[in-house]
Amino acid sequence: QPVLTQPPSASASLGASVTLTCTLSSGYSNYQVDWYQQRPGKGPRFVMRVGTGGIVGSKGDGIPDRFSVLGSGLNRYLTIKNIQEEDESDYHCGADHGSGSNFVWVFGGGTKLTVL
Amino acid sequence: EVQLVESGGGLVQPGGSLRLSCAASGFTFSDHYMDWVRQAPGKGLEWVGRTRNKANSYTTEYAASVKGRFTISRDDSKNSLYLQMNSLKTEDTAVYYCARIYSSFGYMDVWGQGTTVTVSS
Numbered sequence: 001q002p003v004l005t006q007p008p009s010a011s012a013s014l015g016a017s018v019t020l021t022c023t024l025s026s027g028y029s030n031y032q033v034d035w036y037q038q039r040p041g042k043g044p045r046f047v048m049r050v051g052t053g054g055i056v057g058s059k060g061d062g063i064p065d066r067f068s069v070l071g072s073g074l075n076r077y078l079t080i081k082n083i084q085e086e087d088e089s090d091y092h093c094g095a096d097h098g099s100g101s102n103f104v105w106v107f108g109g110g111t112k113l114t115v116l
Numbered sequence: 117e118v119q120l121v122e123s124g125g126g127l128v129q130p131g132g133s134l135r136l137s138c139a140a141s142g143f144t145f146s147d148h149y150m151d152w153v154r155q156a157p158g159k160g161l162e163w164v165g166r167t168r169n170k171a172n173s174y175t176t177e178y179a180a181s182v183k184g185r186f187t188i189s190r191d192d193s194k195n196s197l198y199l200q201m202n203s204l205k206t207e208d209t210a211v212y213y214c215a216r217i218y219s220s221f222g223y224m225d226v227w228g229q230g231t232t233v234t235v236s237s
Contacts, residue, residue, distance in 0.1 A: 043227040105163035
């Protein structure tokens with residue numbers, strides 16, 4: 001099954017842009033990855049799914065146009081433009097693997113985004 | 117409004133049992149696969165398991181860390197999802213979330229607010 005790696009932290013100034021990275025382990029370059037936002041003390045919220053061709057399906061409810069994704073090689077990126085205070089959150093990436101009785105879901109360790 | 121509300125968390129001793137519930141509203145619960153995901157204090161998300169819908173025989177899958185100890189079930193007539201946790205260990209301490217699976221693409225598109233389970237003597 002794939003391993004998803006995320007840097008533990010990132011920061012950006014109010015109004016700036018930031019790109020968060022989720023890296024798949026070798027051999028899984030065709031996998032799609034989901035991004036989830038988790039504000040302090042809240043449950044996760046679906047942002048969007050990304051493959052090598054970009055977004056897959058639709059953004060989650062209420063996700064602004066400032067959020068976009070890109071996929072390249074083993075990396076899946078989430079870019080946030082014009083960062084707002086409410087974007088300060090933990091961002092988790094996740095992916096499913098296998099089917100039937102071999103199905104599992106894996107998450108990265110999460111990236112804590114601080115808005116300066 | 118589409119909503120998931122977890123309940124049933126609490127303090128339990130190691131080796132004990134606990135049953136969590138997830139009440140669904142605002143959508144056709146019976147159509148969807150449903151997952152449980154947990155988050156230990158200060159840690160990332162960990163997938164616990166999945167139940168599929170009636171069309172897929174309500175089959176279940178589990179993470180290796182809980183297989184044989186946890187059981188996921190559902191009652192479509194009550195729009196409810198359950199997680200029976202037995203032989204609890206201190207490392208099962210976490211906030212437990214239920215999540216709806218969006219049928220067309222398989223991502224977790226709706227989440228609850230979570231219920232806290234603490235395993236301690």
